[in-house]
Amino acid sequence: MPALFVFDLDGTLVDSSQDLADAGNAVLEIYGRPALAREQIVSMVGDGAGELVRRLIAAGDIDAPLDEALATFLECYDQRLLATTRPYDGVFATLEALAPITRLAVLTNKPEAATFRLLEGLELRHYFSDVIGGDSPYGRKPDPRGLFALLARADVATENALMVGDSINDLLVAEAACIPMCLARYGFGYRQIPDADRLRAAHTIDAPEELIELVPLN
Numbered sequence: 001m002p003a004l005f006v007f008d009l010d011g012t013l014v015d016s017s018q019d020l021a022d023a024g025n026a027v028l029e030i031y032g033r034p035a036l037a038r039e040q041i042v043s044m045v046g047d048g049a050g051e052l053v054r055r056l057i058a059a060g061d062i063d064a065p066l067d068e069a070l071a072t073f074l075e076c077y078d079q080r081l082l083a084t085t086r087p088y089d090g091v092f093a094t095l096e097a098l099a100p101i102t103r104l105a106v107l108t109n110k111p112e113a114a115t116f117r118l119l120e121g122l123e124l125r126h127y128f129s130d131v132i133g134g135d136s137p138y139g140r141k142p143d144p145r146g147l148f149a150l151l152a153r154a155d156v157a158t159e160n161a162l163m164v165g166d167s168i169n170d171l172l173v174a175e176a177a178c179i180p181m182c183l184a185r186y187g188f189g190y191r192q193i194p195d196a197d198r199l200r201a202a203h204t205i206d207a208p209e210e211l212i213e214l215v216p217l218n
Contacts, residue, residue, distance in 0.1 A: 001215045002102060004156040008165030009108035011187030016085040017042045023077035024056050030072055033060040042188050046167045048109040048134040081114060082121045090208040095127040097212050105150045109134035109141055142172035166190045171201060
């Protein structure tokens, strides 16, 4: 059984797609640009807030410096962080089953302040022994330094860990660290992964509870 499960956040533990899209469109409105479809903004998610805003600037033809637009987005998103974001069905039951028998951690490209506020607001924080966000000194996924830090702090070897996520960056960071990957097909990042790359994952799940079936609970 894996001694450490490392979870992505957005698209794996929680569905934050509507709040991210609403924050993105709020930025477009501030700059006098028309709204984009929810799916278009969600497709920009996964590489951290800076890259999301860079893509938003390009898609919306916004004439503003990146730093200014990023600050605007972070303010808009902070106001909407917990408006509609909720854990996916089955997340609580899965964490309740796994937490007593193995260590759980979060590795996300979301800034750490927003990550902790979200985890605490949704009553998820206590399940995780460690959390690393995208603005940490370790860099963002697929940079493996954050994943290596989680392994070192848990004193767990790579072969005894499992990465769980929904995006290409989750797959790439797992491969960079030589850790088995479990792809969450239900997450909004999964559709952005090329079919050939999906085949490289050790496991694929359609619901969080299927993680329980991957481990012996007795």
